[in-house]
Each structure stands twice: as structure tokens, then as C-alpha cells.
Amino acid sequence: MIWLIMIYAGFLTYLTRFSMFSKSFARWLPGWIETPLYYVPITMLTAIIVPEVLLIEGSLNFSLSENLRLVAASFAIVVAIVTRSVFITILSGLICLWILQWLF
């Protein structure tokens, strides 16, 4: 069963990747679709990030001394906007979290 879903998911993933590389599909898709599609990466990735950062064992936690991920993630957001570097963002976010874990 899992193989079937895996192949199904892999096939659909490949289709989304090839979609606009295909001349006939690109012609078939209405032009207005690009506006909502523009929001897909930022929203879907945000949907994955937010619960990961804000929820601790299933409940919201805004306490800066308990939710160290929230502090490190906020720091990483600033770093990402300022440096626009993937490398520096990930490294500084991880180091920030490790330091906080060591402190608290």
C-alpha cells in the first residue's frame, strides 16, 4: 500500500515540476492562475513552519524562556531578511538555539 501512495505522490510531484516546462500544458493553463500560485510557496511553507515553532506538545507557547525555538526562529527570520543567505540563516538559527538550550 505504501508503495502505491509513494509512487502516486512521486508521480504527482513530478507532474507539478514538469507542468510549465511542457509547452502544451503552459498554453492550456489560464493566465490568471499565476497570481494565486504566487502565494503557494510562502503559505504552504509557512503552514509547516508555524506549528513547528509555536506549539510545544500540542499547545501554544509564547513564553520566551520556555519556547526557545520561537526565539531562535525570530532571530533567523531577521537574519534571513538582512543577509538573504541560506547558509547564514540556518547556521545562525541552529547556533542560536544551541546557545539558548545551553543557557536555560
Next chain:
Amino acid sequence: MATKSSELFRGAKDILPHHLGVFPFGLVFGVLAIASGLSPLEAILMSSIVFGGASQIVFVQLWSAGVPPFIVGTSVSIVNLRHVLYSASLSQYIKNLPLIWRLVLAYFLTDQTYANGLNHYRSNQLSKYDHYYFLGSGLALWSGWQIATIFGVLGATIIPSEWSLTFAISLTFIAIVAPMIKRFSDVAACITTGILAIVLQPLPWKLWLIAAGFGGILIGWFINYLMKEDKNK
């Protein structure tokens, strides 16, 4: 003078910084996959069949939560819809390539190769071998992802949780998303998504993921329309 192999290597070299995010990401995937009850073979082959970090993580999380297969497949596909945008964005640069090249390069289209490839195509260092550049970045990223998955699968029981490697996943996405947020509608879309992702947690089958994404897209689209942002580009 750019040659096929020099472009291939340049692509592979330029994607290197992304490995810092991809490697722990792959490790985490391997660990999660084993913890979710996948066999080592299933976990390792998924990294080739799906070859998408976010999708694979979502896949194993939903799978281990006992979500019905149809919903698993659909959720993964919706997380993947962003590739249509990437594909649209790069299509102008690859449209004159033969079909076989487009079929091959499509397989390597990920968050990382897209971000890196777009930078390259928008730079002034283009050559007639740009498809080799993209292929090089794709192959390098693919190899890193496979190796990381294998390490994750092997180390599933010995990687200390204090390393907080799952956090590297959030950080990778932050590194990709934060610089993309430029307009008011982007901010609104992300905040809406964030709130919905928390509020809708009780939904069955982890449907909050799709619902939050769609909510954010609709709000972003609506505000874009209200403020006529597209026309002000």
C-alpha cells in the same frame, strides 16, 4: 570560456550552501521515516521517488498519524503545488531546450535548485550551457539528499535529540520564505496561514495543513486584487 563540464561544476558548487540545510533535513527525514514505521528501503527509495523534502516529511507525518491514503496523497500534492510556480518562473529560460532535457531538468526542480537557478538565470553570467549548470546543481543536491537520507536511516536510533535537527527544517523554510515576502499581500497571506495552521489543528487527518495554505492563498490573492499590487510591479 564556459564549457559543458565547467557549467556542470559551477552549478554543483553554487548549490553547496544549501547542503547546510538539506543535510540535516535529509537526516531528519531518515530518522522520522524509520520512527513512522517505514522500512529502510522504503525510506531511502522515497528520497528518489518523491525527491522533495517538505513533501516527504508531510508524507511520513500523515502516514504515521494513520491518515487515509487518499488524503496523504492529496496533502502531499498540495504541498507540491508550489512547483508549478517554480516551473512557470523558470520556463522562459528552458523553453527552447529539447523535450528530453526539459523532462530531466523537471525532476531536479526543488526549492533549492529553483532559488539557486533563478539567481543564476537573472545574473549576467549566462552561457549557452545553462542547462548543464542547472543539471549540475540538481545532481549535487540530489546526491546530498540521498546520502543524508541514508545517514538518517542508519542513525535513526543514535542521533541525539539535543541536536534539535528537526529545527533545521523550519530554518530551511524560513531561509526560503522570509526573503520572498515583499508586498503587503505576502505578509497578510503568511499571517493568515499562520493563524489558521494553529486554530485548525483539531481538524481530522491533519487537514489544517491544506486548509491553512488555501486560506492564506485566498487572502493574499484578495488583498493583491484590492490593492492592485500586480499592476504596480
